[in-house]
Amino acid sequence: MTTVDRPTPPVRTHKAERTWVGKSIRRVEDPRFLRGRGGYIADLVLPGMLHAAVLRSPHPHARIVSIDTSRAEAAPGVHAVVTGAQAAELTDPLPDFGPNPAAHTWRCLAVDKVRYVGEGVAVVVADDRYLAEDALELIDVEYEPLPPVVDPLAALADDAPLVHEPLGSNCAYDRTFEFGDVAGDFERADVVVTDQLRWHRSGGQPLETVGAVAEHDPATGGFRVHTNSLSFTSYLFMVATALKIPANRLDIVPMPAGGSFGSKLFVTKPLVIAAMCARLTGRPVRYLEDRVDNMANCDHHGSDRHYDVRMALTRDGKITAIDIDTVDDYGAYIQFGVGHHGNALAQVVGPYTIGSVRYRVRAVLTNKNQQGAYRGFGSEVNNWMLEQMVDKAARELGMDPVEIRRRNFIRSFPHFIPTGNVYDSGDYDAVLDKTLELGRYEHWREVQEQARAEGRYIGIGLITAQERSVFSATEFWFWFDEPGAPVTSMPESVTLKVDATGAITATLYSCAFWGNSPETMVAQLVAEEFDCDPHDVSVVYQSSKNGLPATGPGGSRTTVMLAGAVEGASAKIKEKARRAAAHLLEADPDDLEWRDGGFEVRGVPEKRKTLSEIAIMLHLFKHSFDEDVESGLEESKVFDHPYTTMPSADRKDLGVFYPFMGHACHLPVVEVDVETGVVTFLDYAAVHDCGTLVNPRSLAGHIQGGTAQGIGTALYEEFVYGPDGQLQTTSYLDYPIPTSLEVPELKIGHVETPSPWTPHGIKGGGEGGRMMAPAAINAAVNDALAPLGVRITELPLTPDRIRAALRAAGHGS
């Protein structure tokens, strides 16, 4: 490990007595959404609005020889038909953070060549979506099919067909990182455990798919676009570039996401298609993906990895090193580069004191829809891989899964892991203890033993894993020797306005309701500052045009970043209010203290001014104050990432990029029906620690929902591409997602180890459940099948895979 200067931020002291932060108040978003008043893209109807539908490639890989749109153009109600070639003149490529965007150019519609089943080839704009789809059937496309690239390992062969010819290879990225003395640690190891693992692709399934309604203003050449992705406040220029307009001509209005789970992060394609069509037709245009569009073409399929892993241990179970070689099938494009592996590297050693790490990542391009973001962003895959390895090591060493984990826990903080990232705080023993108790570990071990005697296969999964939060964008560029960028700030902003009656409005930037609870978080944080009822705080969202710097939800950052912004804006408001109160009370500002919703002279409770008394004076009677006081009581805070540092030049230390480290322990108990391969849950306990809780119940909702998705990943969900490159799972008939009947009610526990570096000690927790559940369920199934000599290292664990493994081990029926 190279030595780098490791400055840490000043340690904060957190308020001991909190009124609202930590309370399970009713979510302020609920009345709107539970009454069907969310206001989604499908609800937005503008006068004269037209509808777009996209023609999708039936081929995984083919040259577009010709497109004839004349019959479609003549069809009833059709206003425009745009081919990929025409779109390439009307728009520029989409924003792409991949390794070499010029060599794997990504556009809103395919030009010359289609690269996966479902890639858009042309778009029809018509009076309604029915007519648009009628016209799609009249577009004549002549394709020259090319051999598809489906298997990522085969794609690496020298003679494999190329997904992108200019790249000269299907390997978009290949690099090996070494952190610490890996070779030495393996040489000194008593035991080396090796394995191969396989994680198949799945993806977030939002209730409303991605969409946009665009209006073009011919007078200014500008656009107003409503979309359920981000408002792109800080990244507006990238979207504007794709539309070939100056950024100050674009206004993006955020709409509730209707579920994202990552899958709506930075989605520009529907927005660009709708805007392009609006400019062309002179009418507002809605483009809203339907379910088939979304499943085949959302650009947000999840990780799809092959792993070859070696783990070095001492005989008494101490893990000293890990050597990871992963091939990740990115699909036809690579919009976020290998950021998913940055996520893995943020917590690559899990909660363990592993001293050295080798990490090789190869990003392979194939004829599939590309990867995007899915709750965990690749770190959940690393958690699963690591926990599988720890369990395998425990088996080989004859240790209990609890014991091996305790042997390796990190116990002093802050702790810098070999990659350079820091774990701010934690108490892994406390989380484990609580889980064992809540999940009745000993009890289930007894039940398991009895069941085995009766020929039943019960398994107990126990995993302990990390839940990184608040990402810094260095993880998108520390991959290269020449990053060309200094450390990034990833800001998030809040404006607080106290009106003349003392009522508070908080304005948020970057996105609308995202499925998390930003409004509830902000309402509680504001209430904590001003001693008001959180349900009286009004929370609104601003479009990008008048937006302040903001990055948007991702990497479990929203609550921490909003807390910082609320704290900062509140401090400014209180400062102005203090001066005003001092003036009104004819007291020295330094003699005033904030108490119970107002300022009072310390020790003289009857000499006080409430916030509303101060506010009305500041709004309407400014001349009562000094010359330099302005009317009104409104302040903003742009809160920058509180702790991120540069990587070292040799990339042997990646710096701090995900510093607020949550932790969790999951303990599912399953029964495997060995005749049919069906897995059912008998119990499930989950204890999370993501620092100080703002709202325990809403966090529990995240854990429950994230675990439900993790159950999907572990047991049900997989985007299956056949050897011919056809997507075989294009609807929920073939892509089963767990329902409330498949998901057990969790026993949820919380441990609160505050972060020393964030407001109130909060850490992010939005991705938690899905970061743990796949690992935990895989462990449980393997524990159940252990007496049969079967261990499965491939997700999802469908009945088919379980039966196949049992048959291979000689358990025919």
Next chain:
Amino acid sequence: MKPAAFDYAAPTRLADAIDLLVAHADAEPRVLAGGQSLVPLMNFRLAQPGFLVDLQHVDGLSDIRLTDDELVIGAMVRQSTAEESADAAAGAPLLVEALGHVAHPPIRNSGTIGGSIAHADPSAELPAVALALDATMTAAGPGGERRIPAAEFFRGPFETALGPDEILTEVRLPRRPGGHAFVEHARTHGGFAVVAVAVDLAVDDAGTVTRAAIALSGVGPTPIRATATEQALVGTVPDAESIRSAVAATVAVLSPAGDVHGSSETKVDMARSYLRRGIELALDRAASRR
């Protein structure tokens, strides 16, 4: 996912419905029942009928009648209505048990008994029930009415003995006292069966099987009868070993097609397991009802 254009009529008399099918024969008409299979197919444009005859308001298709020897269910009886019907529970408990596996309650509120059987999805539950119970389907067409036994009704995936201008009006299920069981594997609750087993049998006081009817869904182009297993069971007092070999007789000849939900081998494994479980459950129930 929007359907192609179509014309639509909602007659109130069966004869008018048939006339409409005949009159619009060129438009490849379809009858619309609960729409829970047909409408998705139209949205995917896998079906593009030019004319829909909605049966919703047609008189006389929504009755449930229980007589001493049969249960007669109108084609337009909603699946949830049948599920909650005391007559259906008394006349064909196997049907009611199977309905609990058909989709989810909101879909069963629209979906009909006749629609499910006429649709003949090879993974559907009700066709297996009809086959196991030796149901008779009543079809009405321009030439009048005819009755089609279940064994002749299911011809292939989504293919039945109904002519293009015929309407299924009712399903007649003979009452057969004994024990029943409906067991299946679906990937998630409410999903189509990967493999389903319907069992209907009777035992005498000595425990000897006097009658056995067993059908499977999901393992072939149509539901199939497990004839070899039925024959092996009848006349015996089954025990674990004889059930296993009776099941093996059917399983040996199965060769279901693999798909994303399971390979052929796994489906055979499931058929083996669910056949055994279904038979055991039905035997238990038959014994306890004596």
